[in-house]
Amino acid sequence: MQRRRRGVDVGLILLLSQVFQVGLENIPPVTLGTLALNVFLFLKPLKPLLKVCISVDQGYYQKDWQRLLLAPVHHADDWHLYFNMVSLLWKGIKLERKLGSVLFGYIIAVFSVLIGIVYMVLEFALAGLLNDSSYKMNCAVGFSGVLFALKVLNNHYHPGGTSNIMGIRVSSRYACWLELVAIHLCSPGTSFAGHLAGILVGLMYTLGPLKMLMKAIAGDFPYFNDSARQRDYYSGYSRHPSYPYNTPGDYDTYTGGLTEEEQFERALRNSLHDRGRNFIALDILSYCLS
Structure with missing residues (x-):
């Protein structure tokens, strides 16, 4: 797996443009820091992709556990x-405005590692069920698994509403499942197990067991209660009355007016129109639109 370089990084330029449209002062610190880390490691990767992607072979058999952090x-x-x-x-x-920066950062850190573990379990199970050892060699990279998990959390903390996935109207609660299937069908080279791992980890948190375990490990960690989250919310960026991103509609300011479903459909159409763009980027697509 080698990084594809095509001269000018148009995607990076568009990303930076949208970040500045939102305004650095309007992006919560953990979200901004996570984004900055991903951009920095894209420009200055610690290792080649083949040395950071996670698989059963490299992670479990070769004991290269640092891949759980790097992938x-x-x-x-x-x-x-x-x-x-x-x-x-x-x-x-x-989510960071809802949960507070400290808890959101804790969730990002735990999810990033745990999703890699669940991914290896799924690939190992598939290898056994289908009697195909190639599943143990499948190597995944990117943030999409975490994004699927965050989508589950977002739908949990902001219930209600519907999503339009490729013309199919479905409750937002179940949108991630439809997106999981749609992305795999339209872009077969993507990591189905990686996305599924994200959904499962998100459900483990929202249904209780993972959240309880994280709370137990954190001990007297105060940010699991609403009053602490409220203090965190008002202690930083969100205390400013001019903060413009209080409603889902304000997302239009950095998506060119497209809804998340429209972005999803446009990306899939582009993929079908130009199979050369069927690189792992669509692997993570707007996965998680909404």
């Missing part, structure tokens, strides 16, 4: 980075 924050190319980070902007602004 989520490295991307195959500029479009892969672009789609992931735009999705992170949307989810990060909503």
Whole structure:
């Protein structure tokens, strides 16, 4: 797996443009820091992609556990980075304001590692069920698994509403499942197990067991209660009355007026029109639109 370089990184330029449209002062600190880390490691990767991607063979058998940390924050190319980070902007602004920066950062850190573990379990299970050892060699890279998990959290903390996925209207609660299937069918080279791992980790948190475990590990960590989150919310960026991103509609300011579903459909149409763009970028697409 080698990073695809095509001269000018148009996806990176578009990403930076949208970040500045939102305004650095309007992006919560953990979201901004996570985005900056991904961009920095895209420009200055710690290792080649083959040395950071996570697989059963490299992670479990070869005991290269550092890949659990490196795989989520490295991307195959500029479009892969672009789609992931735009999705992170949307989810990060909503969730970090809801949960507080400390808890949101804790969630990002735990999810990034745990999704890699669940991904290896899924690939190992598929290898056994289908009697195909190639699943153990499948190597995944990118932030999309975390984004699928964050989508589950976003739908949990902001319930209601519907999403339009490729013309199909579905409750936002179930949108991630339809997106999981749609992305795999339209872009078969993407990591189905990686995206599924993200959904499963998100459900493990929202349904209780993972959240309880994280709370137990954190001990007296105060940010699991609403009053602490409220203090965190008013202690920083969100205290400013001019903060413009208080409603989902304000997302239009950095998506060119497109809804998340429209971005999803446009990206899939582009993929079908030009299979040369069927690189792992669509692997992470707006996964997680909404």
